[in-house]
Every structure is written in C-alpha cells, then in structure tokens.
Amino acid sequence: MSDMRLIVAGAGGRMGRALTRAISDTKGVVLAGALEAPGSELLGKDAGVLAGLPENGVKLCADLWALSAKADGIIDFTVPAATIANVAIAAQRGIVHVIGTTGLTASDNAVIHSVTKQAVVVKSGNMSLGVNLLAAITKRVAQSLDDSFDIEIVEMHHRAKIDAPSGTALLLGDAAAAGRGIELDQHSARGRDGVTGARRTGDIGFAALRGGTVTGDHSVIFAGPYERIELSHKAEDRMIFAHGALKAARWAHGKSPGLYSMMDVLGLSDI
CATH class of the missing domain: 3.40.50.720 (NAD(P)-binding Rossmann-like Domain)
Known part of the structure; x- marks a missing residue:
C-alpha cells in the first residue's frame, strides 16, 4: 500500500x-x-x-x-x-x-x-492513548459509584491556551456523564466564585488552571464519604x-x- x-x-x-x-x-x-x-x-x-x-x-x-x-x-x-x-x-x-x-x-x-x-x-478532544484509556476508566468508575461520590475534573495547561475547560477535560466529563447516564450540559458546574451555596448533587465540576509551559495535566476526582479516588494523566510532550x-x-x-x-x-x- x-x-x-x-x-x-x-x-x-x-x-x-x-x-x-x-x-x-x-x-x-x-x-x-x-x-x-x-x-x-x-x-x-x-x-x-x-x-x-x-x-x-x-x-x-x-x-x-x-x-x-x-x-x-x-x-x-x-x-x-x-x-x-x-x-x-x-x-x-x-x-x-x-x-x-x-x-x-x-x-x-x-x-x-x-x-x-x-x-x-x-x-477527539485528545488524541493520546493514555487520555483515552483514562476516559474509558472514568466511564467505568462513574458507572460503579452512585452520586454520593462527587465528580470533579481539574486540568492545567500552559499560559497561552485560549479555551477552558480544555477539550480533554470535556472529553473526561462526557465519559463521566455517560457512566452516570446523564447529560453533561445539564450537570456541569464551572467557574465557582463568591457565595455559591452547597454543591448540587450529581453535578460534574470543572477547574481550569493556566501557567508556565505545562503541556497538559488532567485529574478526575471521585470524592465520596470519607474516601477519594483520583485518576490522573500528565502529558510531557x-x-x-x-x-x-x-x-x-x-x-x-x-x-x-x-x-x-x-x-x-x-x-x-x-x-
């Protein structure tokens, strides 16, 4: 060929x-x-x-x-x-x-x-093998845990990145939402500031950090009663x-x- x-x-x-x-x-x-x-x-x-x-x-x-x-x-x-x-x-x-x-x-x-x-x-919001495996694992974990486990997605990129949350963070959010059987658009929490009130059960939260020359770090956190599961991927190049x-x-x-x-x-x- x-x-x-x-x-x-x-x-x-x-x-x-x-x-x-x-x-x-x-x-x-x-x-x-x-x-x-x-x-x-x-x-x-x-x-x-x-x-x-x-x-x-x-x-x-x-x-x-x-x-x-x-x-x-x-x-x-x-x-x-x-x-x-x-x-x-x-x-x-x-x-x-x-x-x-x-x-x-x-x-x-x-x-x-x-x-x-x-x-x-x-x-795709991310073309790397590792990130897509992370998305698959995120979906499976979200299927296994009920909404007593809050889902938060944290990402960090270089200072020149112009969009937030990153495409990868949204990819992971979609995977978590699919695992829960919900629509991400209806359960997405972004830009918390000031007096926001208590966290709404079932939301998927996003936090975007920017600085330096970071290629891309992503973590999906499942925070439950008295325990926390964290899944992470760090891109080095x-x-x-x-x-x-x-x-x-x-x-x-x-x-x-x-x-x-x-x-x-x-x-x-x-x-």
Missing part, C-alpha cells in the same frame, strides 16, 4: 510543527501539504525547517483546495473558525479529516456532523498527540463515511 499523503493544518504553530516532525519519522505517511492562515508571515516558509528538520520542500500555503487535490487526509489542530472552513473543503475532496481542535461550539459540532454522511471525520493523530488518520483511511472518535480508533468504544 502506498504512503498516506497528509496535510498539516496550522503547520506554523506548535502542534503543527510537532505533526511535521511526527510524519517525518513515521512509516506509511508523507507530508503532502502545509496549511497556514491567510496573511500569516510564515507563508512560503519551508515546513521542515520550521519544525527543526532539514528542508523538505513543502512550503506553507493558505489554499487548502489546491493542497487537497493530491492528498488523502488533513490533520487539524487549529482554531474553530479555521477548522469549520476546512471541514467543507475536506468533505468536497473526500479526504480524511482528523480534528483535534478544541473550543468548538454546539453549532460548530453540528456543521462537522453534517458532512459525515459523505466524509470520514475522526474528532505534545508529540503524544501528534502520533495519536497519525494513528487516527491511518486507521480512518478507507473507512466508510461517518463521525469517529479515538475510542473507535483504539477499540475502546464498547467500554
């Missing part, structure tokens, strides 16, 4: 450069294009050099339609507006779209879902997300149209 030809969206950013490095040392995939926002000062720069690699001849470009003519997939860790613009083009071209963008709204998700009758989309995204792209190549998650990629969807 020939190598899967991949476009990296946001190729000039930290995650984009990590993806370029990951593609360079992964068998079965090649860098077919490097997408960057219109007007970026990085347009025309070599993607390899930006990623700290030897020059690879792939220049950053703002035209996804042109790049996607000879590609099999796009990996997209950008911002919601860019991802939604990319969704339509990827669907028209019939290429795999791996989405790791966080901060997507309900309307953004509706747009993504609307193309999955004709397109293959893998979307964003390369774990890059390699997870490549695994997702290769898994999705040739799949039937639909919306998939990393749980599907890792065979954890039945947990």
Whole structure:
C-alpha cells in the first residue's frame, strides 16, 4: 500500500510543527501539504525547517483546495473558525479529516456532523492513548459509584491556551456523564466564585488552571464519604498527540463515511 499523503493544518504553530516532525519519522505517511492562515508571515516558509528538520520542500500555503487535490487526509489542530472552513473543503475532496481542535461550539459540532454522511471525520478532544484509556476508566468508575461520590475534573495547561475547560477535560466529563447516564450540559458546574451555596448533587465540576509551559495535566476526582479516588494523566510532550493523530488518520483511511472518535480508533468504544 502506498504512503498516506497528509496535510498539516496550522503547520506554523506548535502542534503543527510537532505533526511535521511526527510524519517525518513515521512509516506509511508523507507530508503532502502545509496549511497556514491567510496573511500569516510564515507563508512560503519551508515546513521542515520550521519544525527543526532539514528542508523538505513543502512550503506553507493558505489554499487548502489546491493542497487537497493530491492528498488523502488533513490533520487539524487549529482554531474553530479555521477548522469549520476546512471541514467543507475536506468533505468536497473526500479526504480524511482528523480534528483535534478544541473550543468548538454546539453549532460548530453540528456543521462537522453534517458532512459525515459523505466524509470520514475522526474528532477527539485528545488524541493520546493514555487520555483515552483514562476516559474509558472514568466511564467505568462513574458507572460503579452512585452520586454520593462527587465528580470533579481539574486540568492545567500552559499560559497561552485560549479555551477552558480544555477539550480533554470535556472529553473526561462526557465519559463521566455517560457512566452516570446523564447529560453533561445539564450537570456541569464551572467557574465557582463568591457565595455559591452547597454543591448540587450529581453535578460534574470543572477547574481550569493556566501557567508556565505545562503541556497538559488532567485529574478526575471521585470524592465520596470519607474516601477519594483520583485518576490522573500528565502529558510531557505534545508529540503524544501528534502520533495519536497519525494513528487516527491511518486507521480512518478507507473507512466508510461517518463521525469517529479515538475510542473507535483504539477499540475502546464498547467500554
């Protein structure tokens, strides 16, 4: 089988450069294009050099339609507006779209879902193996414990992260809610401040910390009467997300149209 030809969206950013490095040392995939926002000062720069690699001849470009003519997939860790613009083009071209963008709204998700009758989309708040295993365990623990155990999710990221709670925290919250058989949107407690009153039974709480260069720390706390269970994951390098995204792209190549998650990629969807 020939190598899967991949476009990296946001190729000039930290995650984009990590993806370029990951593609360079992964068998079965090649860098077919490097997408960057219109007007970026990085347009025309070599993607390899930006990623700290030897020059690879792939220049950053703002035209996804042109790049996607000879590609099999796009990996997209950008911002919601860019991802939604990319969704339509990827669907028209019939290429795999791996989405790791966080901060997507309900309307953004509706747009993504609307193309999955004709397109293959893998979307996850986190692409790492460890985090998705943590989500599976969180769901199972939530199934096992009644609501006398309060669920709190604590996350910390670097100072430059622009959305909160993180996509990973929401992924874990969804897993906990699924285990409890409830809707997260109706049982989510965020931004406690001032006189809030007692904690509402059944809520899933979120706390977001920002500072320094933290790649991503997440803990799910089940606090019950006189005991506490804490499940944690600490990311030490964003390369774990890059390699997870490549695994997702290769898994999705040739799949039937639909919306998939990393749980599907890792065979954890039945947990």
